[in-house]
Amino acid sequence: MKMSELFPSSLFNLPAGLTGRGEKYLYQSGIFRTGNTVTLFSLGVELFKNITDAVEEYLKSNGFKKIIQKDPSYQDIIKEVTSPKQLPLFFYSFSGGFHFYLYSIGEKSSKVKDIIDYILKKYIREMVDVVQESEKISKAVIIPQAPFKFFTCSFCRYSTTADYPLKYLPDNYPGEKGKPVEKVFTPSKKTIKDLCDFLGIPPEKTIKTLIYKAYTEKEKNYFAVLVPGSRNIDERKLKSVLKGKEVELAGIEEVERLTGAPHGFAGPVDLKGLKIIADIEVAKMRNVVTGANERDYHLINVNPGRDFYIDILADVKETQEGDSCPLCGNKLNIREGIKIAEWEKFCYKNMEAETGTIYFDNVILALSEQNCDEKGLKWPSTIAPYKIVVIPINVKDEKLVNYAFSLYTKLNKIIPTVIDDRIQSPGVKFKDAELLGFPIFIILGPKSFEKGTAEIKIRKRDEKLEIDIVKVIEKVCELLNLPTKDCCVEF
Ligand SMILES: [Zn+2]
Incomplete structure (x- = not known):
C-alpha cells in the first residue's frame, strides 16, 4: 500500500x-x-x-x-x-x-x-x-x-x-432503642421535603411509602414500596424483584381506596391487604417517620419489625455513588x-x-x-493493519527512492507494508506514521543510506536501531517474530 x-x-x-x-x-x-x-x-x-x-x-x-x-x-x-x-x-x-x-x-x-x-x-x-x-x-x-x-x-x-437489585448479606441491624409510636398532626405536609421542614428532621429519618401496581396480562396486584425518604425507587429493580411484572405507580384514587388516606399520607403501619416491599436500608431504620394512613397525620418513632412486617426485603432504591458493595461492604463508585x-x-x-x-x-x-500515547496509536504487531512503514526521507534522491521501493516490494510480499511515497517533509511523514501506529518504521535518510545503513524504529518502545541495509529484512522478521525462512523468499 x-x-x-x-x-x-x-x-x-x-x-x-x-x-x-x-x-x-x-x-x-x-x-x-x-x-x-x-x-x-x-x-x-x-x-x-x-x-x-x-x-x-x-x-x-x-x-x-x-x-x-x-x-x-x-x-x-x-x-x-x-x-x-x-x-x-x-x-x-x-x-x-x-x-x-x-x-x-x-x-x-x-x-x-x-x-x-x-x-x-x-x-x-x-x-x-x-x-x-x-x-x-x-x-x-x-x-x-x-x-x-x-x-x-x-x-x-x-x-x-x-438497575440490578443488589443481594446484600443478612445483617442483624443493631440500632437505637425503639421509642413508642406517636401520631402527629402534619397539615398538608405531603412531600418528604415539606414534612422534614415541618418536623425539623433529615429525610434519612423518614420512610417514603409509595403504592405500586404490578401486573401481567392475567393479574394485577398492589404493593406498598418503602425506601428511605432520602432515596428514590428504581422501577427497573422493582420490576426484577417482582420477576419481570410490569410496575406502575397507583393513581390518586387507588391510593386513597387502598390506604384510606390521600396521597402523601400513606405508611406501612396497619396497612391492610397490601404486601410490603421494603428496601434493604429500611430494615435498618429506627424511630422514623411514616405516613399514618390518615389525612394530615404522620407517625413518629416507627420501627420496622415491631410496628410493621416486611413481606419482601430487597434492593429497590436507585443505586448511588457511595452505596455499599454487596460483597464486601466498601463503597461503590x-x-x-x-x-x-x-x-x-x-x-x-x-x-x-x-x-x-x-x-x-x-x-x-x-x-x-x-494502545496509544500522546503521538497516536501503537498497534501490537499481531493486529496492526500494516506492520511496517518504509519512509524515504529525501524523495528527490532517485537512488534512495528506488531502493526504498524495492525494499517495500520485497517486504510487502511477506509482511503487510506501507511506503510513504508522498512529497512531504520528514516531519509530516513521522507524525503520520506515529498517528497511524505502524509497529515498525524503516527510515531511509540520505546520510545513513550513503553509509549503507537504515534506521529501524520500534514504535511501541520508541527505540531506534541502525542496521546494515542488507540485513533490514532479516531484522524486521526477527522483530515481528516471523520464521526466518519466510524472509528468504525469492524476490
Ligand atoms: Zn466490594
Whole structure:
C-alpha cells in the first residue's frame, strides 16, 4: 500500500463528541469515520480482519460452526433440535457488521462465557465484569465520559449496572432503642421535603411509602414500596424483584381506596391487604417517620419489625455513588466505559443455553484506547493493519527512492507494508506514521543510506536501531517474530 493512496487521508481536525484519546486517533488516522453511519475504511478493515479471523479460527477449533443470520436469534436454532443426541451444539454468526454472536445449546458448563473471556483477554488488558443479573454479565472497558454507566467497588472490584437489585448479606441491624409510636398532626405536609421542614428532621429519618401496581396480562396486584425518604425507587429493580411484572405507580384514587388516606399520607403501619416491599436500608431504620394512613397525620418513632412486617426485603432504591458493595461492604463508585461483550445463560425448553455477543466496534475502540500515547496509536504487531512503514526521507534522491521501493516490494510480499511515497517533509511523514501506529518504521535518510545503513524504529518502545541495509529484512522478521525462512523468499 502506498501512503499516497490511503483513503481517507489522516486528519487533524476532529468533530465534537468523540470519546477518549483512542477514538480520536481512530478518527484522525482514517481507520473509521462517523457521519450518517460508522464506516471502517481500508486500514480499519485490515485491523478488523486481523482480529476476527483469529477469533473465527479459535471458535472453529472449539467446535463452533458458522451460520449466517440476518438478525441474531437463538430460538430459530433451538427449535431445530429434534433429539438430545444432537446436543451440545455450538454456533457463531456475524450480524450488523460489527457484532459477533455465540450460541451454545445443551451444554452445562459456561463454555461461551469462558471463550469470550479467553478471546478478549488476548487483546484487552483491563476489563471489568459488570453483573447485570445473576446469569448475565457485560464486559466493559473503563473510558472516562463513555456512555455505559455502572458501579464498581473500589475494594473487591465487584461491578454492577444501576438497575440490578443488589443481594446484600443478612445483617442483624443493631440500632437505637425503639421509642413508642406517636401520631402527629402534619397539615398538608405531603412531600418528604415539606414534612422534614415541618418536623425539623433529615429525610434519612423518614420512610417514603409509595403504592405500586404490578401486573401481567392475567393479574394485577398492589404493593406498598418503602425506601428511605432520602432515596428514590428504581422501577427497573422493582420490576426484577417482582420477576419481570410490569410496575406502575397507583393513581390518586387507588391510593386513597387502598390506604384510606390521600396521597402523601400513606405508611406501612396497619396497612391492610397490601404486601410490603421494603428496601434493604429500611430494615435498618429506627424511630422514623411514616405516613399514618390518615389525612394530615404522620407517625413518629416507627420501627420496622415491631410496628410493621416486611413481606419482601430487597434492593429497590436507585443505586448511588457511595452505596455499599454487596460483597464486601466498601463503597461503590460510579464508572463510565464501553461494553465490549455480553453473556447470558438461561434455560429454554428444558435445555441449557448460552448466548454471547462480542461488540467488535467497541473492542477496536478499547484497543485503541489501551494502545496509544500522546503521538497516536501503537498497534501490537499481531493486529496492526500494516506492520511496517518504509519512509524515504529525501524523495528527490532517485537512488534512495528506488531502493526504498524495492525494499517495500520485497517486504510487502511477506509482511503487510506501507511506503510513504508522498512529497512531504520528514516531519509530516513521522507524525503520520506515529498517528497511524505502524509497529515498525524503516527510515531511509540520505546520510545513513550513503553509509549503507537504515534506521529501524520500534514504535511501541520508541527505540531506534541502525542496521546494515542488507540485513533490514532479516531484522524486521526477527522483530515481528516471523520464521526466518519466510524472509528468504525469492524476490
Ligand atoms: Zn466490594
